[in-house]
Amino acid sequence: MIKSIGIVGAGTMGSGIAEVAALAGIATVLTDTSEPTLTAARERIAQSIKRAVGKKRVSASEAEEANARITLTPSLADLTACDLVVEAIIEDEQVKRDLFRQLDRMLAPHAILGSNTSSLSITALASATQRPDKVVGIHFFNPVPLMKLVEVVQGRHTSNDTALEAFELAQRLGKTAVLCKDTPGFIVNRIARPFYGEALRLLGEGVASAEQIDYIVKTEGGFKMGPFELMDLIGIDVNYAVTKSVYEQFAHEPRFRPHAIQKQMVDAGTLGRKAGRGFFDYAGAGPNPPKAQS
Amino acid sequence: MMEKHIWILGDSPLVEEYTALFVQHEFETRVRINPEGAVSRVPLGARQFVESEQITSAVLELTALSQETKRKNLVLLDDIVPFHIPILSASVTATVAEQASWLKYPSRLIGIGAFPTLLDSGTIELVQSPTTGNPARVAAEQLVAMLEMHVALVEDSVGLVMPRILCSLINEACFALAEQLAEPEDIDTAMKLGTNYPCGPFEWAERIGAKHVLAVMKALHRFYEEDRYRSAPLLQMAALRNMSLRKMNG
Secondary structure, eight states: OOOEEEEEOOSHHHHHHHHHHHHTTOEEEEEOSOHHHHHHHHHHHHHHHHHHHHTTSSOHHHHHHHHHHEEEESOGGGGTTOSEEEEOOOSOHHHHHHHHHHHHHHSOTTOEEEEOOSSSOHHHHHTTSSOGGGEEEEEEOSSTTTOOEEEEEEOTTOOHHHHHHHHHHHHHTTOEEEEEESOTTTTHHHHTHHHHHHHHHHHHTTSSOHHHHHHHHHHTTOOSSOHHHHHHHHOHHHHHHHHHHHHHHTTSOGGGOOOHHHHHHHHHTOOBGGGTBSSSBOSTTOOOOOOOOO | OOOSEEEEEEOTTHHHHHHHHHHHTTOEEEEEEOTTSSOOSOOTTOEEOOTTOOOOSEEEEEOOSOHHHHHHHHHHHHHHSOTTSOEEEEOSSSOHHHHHTTOSSGGGEEEEOOOTTGGGGSEEEEEOOTTOOHHHHHHHHHHHHHTTOEEEEEOSOTTTTHHHHHHHHHHHHHHHHHTTOSOHHHHHHHHHHHHOOSSOHHHHHHHHOHHHHHHHHHHHHHHHOOGGGOOOHHHHHHHHHTOOGGGTTO
C-alpha cells in the first residue's frame, strides 16, 4: 500500500498530481529544481483546491489538511522515504532516464518509479534502473484535478504487482484507471491520431475548410470539439510533436505520418490559442466560431 | 415545394434509418433493400418499390457495401426515372464523379454522406461534383430542409468527412486490439474520458457494423492507393464473420 508519493517536476501536470494525491489523504512531496516553479506550483495548487471548496467538492477542513500534506522542496534527497515517485518532467527520454538512474540509487528497494510520460517507452525508461519490474507508466491527463482518466502502462518488465499497485493508487485518487501495454502513444495518444491526421488531410485536399470540418464533426459526430479547435487548444506544436513521436516509434508507419500543414504552422509560429492564432484567430474579439452552413 | 414522394434503395440498416425519417416527415416512401442486406422486410410505414411505379419527387440510392450492386441500382434508376428527378446517392464508398460516369444523365446525381447512425445528428453532408447540376443541388437541399436537418456541402472525396474520420479511428482501434494493447472496454473508456469523445471506437463500431466500416476503409485504400488506409485484419475478420469487434480479441 502506497502511503507517500513523491513527484518530480512542479509544472502543470506535477502540481495537478500533487493536488489529487494530497486530497486523497496521501503524504506528498513535490520537487523541482526551480524555486520560482515551486512557488508558482504552491499558488496553483492552493487556488485549485480553493475552487474545489467553492464548488463544494471539498470541505474547508479537507482543503486545509490537503494543503498541509504537500511538502515542496528543491531537493531530490527529500524523496528518499517515498513509496512511489512519479516523474512529470520534460518529455525527453535521456533526461528522464538520467532522473530514473539517480532515483534508483536513492530510493528504498520496495519503492516504485512511475512516469507520467504521454508517449515515451516505459520499457526504455526502466532500462536505466536496476528495478525494471518496479517501473510503471502512470499517465494522467490535463487538467489532472478534472480529467478522470489514468493510463497505467505496463512495460516489458513491469511486474503485475507493480501495475496493480499503480492501478489501485489511481483509483484511490478518484480516477478511472485503464491498464495498457507499453506501445507508442499508449491508448489515447495513439487511437486519437486519425482524428487529427484525417482532418488535416481533408483540409489539405480541399474537401472542406477547417470551420466546416469542425462543424460536421461536432454536429454530425457529436464531438464536443472539432479537430482544429482541439489542436488549437492543445497547441499545434504539442500535437505535432506527439504525432512525430508516435510515427517514429512505429518505424514510420504511414498511418501516423505527420501532415505538412501542421509542420508549416509550427514553423510559422501559429501554434494555436497560446499564440493568438492557429487554425482560427484568437486575437482581439476571440476565436472565430465555426459557422453553421444552413 | 417538392412533393412528398420518395424512393429509397440500398443496404440495410441505412434504408431502415432513412425510411423512418421520411415516414416520420409524412413522405410517401417506396423502398427496396438490396438482397445481400441482413433484413429484407419493408420498414414500417413504407411500401415495396416496384419498377413500374409512378413518378417520384426524388430518389435515394443508399448502397455502400457492394460497388456492383450500387452500379446496377443507379443504372436502373437512370433508365426508369425521368431525367429531371434528382438522385441522391450515398457517396461514402465511391466518389460522385465515379458514379456519374455510369449514368446517361449525370447532372441529376448528387452525393449524400449517408452512413449508419449519423442520421440522429441533424446534419447531412452533401457532395456536389463538377457534373452535378444546380437543379439537383437545390432539390437535395430542399429535401434535407424538409427533413428539418442541416446541410454541410463538401467536395467530392471518398469517405467524406465524418465517415472517413470515424472509420479511421475504428480501424486504428482494431490494429491496437489485435496487438492486445488493452481490453476493448478499456479502449472505449480511455477515449471517452481522456479525449471527451462521445463514444468509444468499439461502441461506434457496434452501432455502425464492421461491414460498413470495412467498406469505407477499402474504398479509401482503393481511391488513394496508400498503405495508410489498409484495413486492420481484425476488422476484416469481424466483417467476414459478422461478429462484434469486442468479441474478436479472445
